[in-house]
Amino acid sequence: xxxxxxxxxxxxxxxxxxxxxxxxxxxxxxxxxxxxxxxxxxxxxxxxxxxxxxxxxxxxxxxxxxxxxxxxxxxxxxxxxxxxxxxxxxxxxxxxxxxxxxxxxxxxxxxxxxxxxxxxxxxxxxxxxxxxxxxxxxxxxxxxxxxxxxxxxxxxxxxxxxxxxxxxxxxxxxxxxxxxxxxxxxxxxxxxxxxxxxxxxxxxxxxxxxxxxxxxxxxxxxxxxxxxxxxxxxxxxxxxxxxxxxxxxxxx
Amino acid sequence: xxxxxxxxxxxxxxxxxxxxxxxxxxxxxxxxxxxxxxxxxxxxxxxxxxxxxxxxxxxxxxxxxxxxxxxxxxxxxxxxxxxxxxxxxxxxxxxxxxxxxxxxxxxxxxxxxxxxxxxxxxxxxxxxxxxxxxxxxxxxxxxxxxxxxxxxxxxxxxxxxxxxxxxxxxxxxxxxxxxxxxxxxxxxxxxxxxxxxxxxxxxxxxxxxxxxxxxxxxxxxxxxxxxxxxxxxxxxxxxxxxxxxxxxxxxxxxxxxxxxxxxxxxxxxxxxxxxxxxxxxxxxxxxxxxxxxxxxxxxxxxxxxxxxxxxxxxxxxxxxxxxxxxxxxxxxxxxxxxxxxxxxxxxxxxxxxxxxxxxxxxxxxxxxxxxxxxxxxxxxxxxxxxxxxxxxxxxxxxxxxxxxxxxxxxxxx
Numbered sequence: 023x024x025x026x027x028x029x030x031x032x033x034x035x036x037x038x039x040x041x042x043x044x045x046x047x048x049x050x051x052x053x054x055x056x057x058x059x060x061x062x063x064x065x066x067x068x069x070x071x072x073x074x075x076x077x078x079x080x081x082x083x084x085x086x087x088x089x090x091x092x093x094x095x096x097x098x099x100x101x102x103x104x105x106x107x108x109x110x111x112x113x114x115x116x117x118x119x120x121x122x123x124x125x126x127x128x129x130x131x132x133x134x135x136x137x138x139x140x141x142x143x144x145x146x147x148x149x150x151x152x153x154x155x156x157x158x159x160x161x162x163x164x165x166x167x168x169x170x171x172x173x174x175x176x177x178x179x180x181x182x183x184x185x186x187x188x189x190x191x192x193x194x195x196x197x198x199x200x201x202x203x204x205x206x207x208x209x210x211x212x213x214x215x216x217x218x219x220x221x222x223x224x225x226x227x228x229x230x231x232x233x234x235x236x237x238x239x240x241x242x243x244x245x246x247x248x249x250x251x252x253x254x255x256x257x258x259x260x261x262x263x264x265x266x267x268x269x270x271x272x273x274x
Numbered sequence: 275x276x277x278x279x280x281x282x283x284x285x286x287x288x289x290x291x292x293x294x295x296x297x298x299x300x301x302x303x304x305x306x307x308x309x310x311x312x313x314x315x316x317x318x319x320x321x322x323x324x325x326x327x328x329x330x331x332x333x334x335x336x337x338x339x340x341x342x343x344x345x346x347x348x349x350x351x352x353x354x355x356x357x358x359x360x361x362x363x364x365x366x367x368x369x370x371x372x373x374x375x376x377x378x379x380x381x382x383x384x385x386x387x388x389x390x391x392x393x394x395x396x397x398x399x400x401x402x403x404x405x406x407x408x409x410x411x412x413x414x415x416x417x418x419x420x421x422x423x424x425x426x427x428x429x430x431x432x433x434x435x436x437x438x439x440x441x442x443x444x445x446x447x448x449x450x451x452x453x454x455x456x457x458x459x460x461x462x463x464x465x466x467x468x469x470x471x472x473x474x475x476x477x478x479x480x481x482x483x484x485x486x487x488x489x490x491x492x493x494x495x496x497x498x499x500x501x502x503x504x505x506x507x508x509x510x511x512x513x514x515x516x517x518x519x520x521x522x523x524x525x526x527x528x529x530x531x532x533x534x535x536x537x538x539x540x541x542x543x544x545x546x547x548x549x550x551x552x553x554x555x556x557x558x559x560x561x562x563x564x565x566x567x568x569x570x571x572x573x574x575x576x577x578x579x580x581x582x583x584x585x586x587x588x589x590x591x592x593x594x595x596x597x598x599x600x601x602x603x604x605x606x607x608x609x610x611x612x613x614x615x616x617x618x619x620x621x622x623x624x625x626x627x628x629x630x631x632x633x634x635x636x637x638x639x640x641x642x643x644x645x646x647x648x649x650x651x652x653x654x655x656x657x658x659x660x661x662x663x664x665x666x667x668x669x670x671x672x673x674x675x676x677x678x679x680x681x682x683x684x685x686x687x
Binding site for chain 2: 085102103106107109111113114145146149150153154155156157158159160161
């Protein structure tokens with residue numbers, strides 16, 4: 023049997039190479055959101071559902087001390103709530119299975135045991151608690167909507183080769199999505215976050231918007247929001263970049 | 275902790291609850307709470323800073339009942355002049371946590387702030403204690419409206435002038451325009467869900483069946499449930515199993531309500547989906563692919579018995595009640611079989627009906643003559659089995675008595 027490729031072993035090696043996060047050894051809001059993103063993807067939820075879950079997560083911990091709650095219970099519950107809010111329905115049973123398997127990597131799905139019912143009960147109760155803590159504010163402003171609208175307008179301003187050859191909007195969307203790892207996201211207006219994400223994408227690729235002179239204080243985004251200052255945009259952009267520092271710290 | 279119950283509302287902190295990540299969860303809860311009395315006390319005394327207790331309102335009387343739960347009139351204890359309506363959120367049979375219908379209703383009402391949409395003030399809870407098995411009840415708190423349209427229409431002492439009918443319809447269409455503009459479908463238009471304040475301001479209410487809708491994207495049709503809208507106000511496309519419907523479903527209901535302003539009772543009181551389709555065909559003409567291209571593709575088109583050779587008689591049948599010519603014309607455009615040809619809220623507001631004499635006129639003076647609240651729920655003549663003789667039935671020639679007598683409150687989902 024020597025010539026037979028040991029698929030299981032190969033798979034095992036690959037898993038080792040991928041280095042899955044063991045959430046049980048981590049804490050804090052960054053890991054909580056990482057968990058939401060991982061489970062959300064496994065549940066095949068829409069990206070906006072996942073970011074809505076992250077937003078609720080930060081809203082909840084704005085009012086409470088993260089040390090008093092189980093980060094991943096709250097994370098799983100936020101996903102379940104966000105799926106209802108975004109009409110992207112997922113069954114509670116699936117949320118439980120996916121979050122359990124994400125926490126205990128090698129385990130098989132929970133049987134209908136006391137432990138399963140306890141977890142189910144915990145999520146149902148956590149849902150009622152979170153709803154009360156976020157004041158039942160279910161209409162959450164979607165920053166992606168603004169990003170796409172601004173980009174559509176901005177595009178006609180740019181040199182065609184800039185938006186044809188450079189993945190500006192893709193990067194801006196990625197920045198905006200990743201920014202949801204940081205709890206400061208709830209302190210900014212959706213419009214401003216959208217502009218900062220686009221701004222950062224333009225900066226990264228060194229693309230300048232024609233006819234706007236930074237020294238004259240003429241910025242492209244004043245058209246979208248006359249109140250928004252350059253300092254504010256930089257502040258948000260730096261917050262976005264901070265997210266990536268957190269990631270590299272966690273991987274070492 | 276009781277693992278079988280899913281509705282006790284214990285605040286979940288790491289110290290007293292099962293957590294996702296601790297592996298020996300069942301032990302940890304008993305360890306931190308010395309006894310269950312201590313835990314119960316913790317639950318009873320837990321204070322939610324952002325969700326007030328329902329006891330801040332004093333319940334006065336029940337004003338509504340439906341599959342959604344109960345509605346009460348109540349008074350704000352700190353401001354005795356302020357009246358509210360409290361709508362209980364039913365959670366008894368929920369397997370998936372907080373009911374999505376209630377969540378949708380809250381989200382939609384937060385989005386739709388408009389003069390002609392009922393105003394949601396807040397959400398309240400009851401204290402959890404032994405008497406409710408540690409499960410809080412939640413209430414939606416609304417601004418109180420004195421009347422609903424079904425209640426007003428069932429009272430023969432309430433008389434609407436043509437100008438007042440125009441005002442009702444104009445406000446109703448304004449509300450519909452606003453909700454459709456925000457990409458929301460109401461999906462339960464009926465006279466009982468149209469509230470009117472004593473000042474004559476109309477408010478669309480009960481968004482328990484409402485949902486957001488999309489224009490069709492990438493040619494993939496929507497698949498919404500067609501088990502919506504009270505049968506008597508249900509449009510033909512839903513009765514034929516359409517799952518890719520849109521705002522026209524609400525405008526059919528608006529047409530039924532408009533006719534009811536004159537007939538004083540729902541114009542098509544079917545008992546089953548089949549009977550409802552028969553009544554619609556008798557009024558609006560036979561449902562055929564010539565009148566309504568594409569109808570043959572609807573799921574139930576072949577399984578329903580659709581009367582053939584019926585002529586459209588909307589204007590003819592309504593004329594004895596509706597003397598005004600422009601009113602008849604607008605009704606004719608609202609009660610169009612083909613949803614793609616049915617008039618939109620926007621176009622209906624531009625219809626001559628609202629712009630020729632008599633112009634829409636204020637309702638408050640007429641309502642001032644009636645000091646008592648009129649709700650369908652409280653109106654005895656609208657309740658099953660108690661119909662008095664003055665209660666005209668629009669279709670009395672074509673349907674049997676027994677099927678008129680079935681309950682008005684028949685809500686089929």
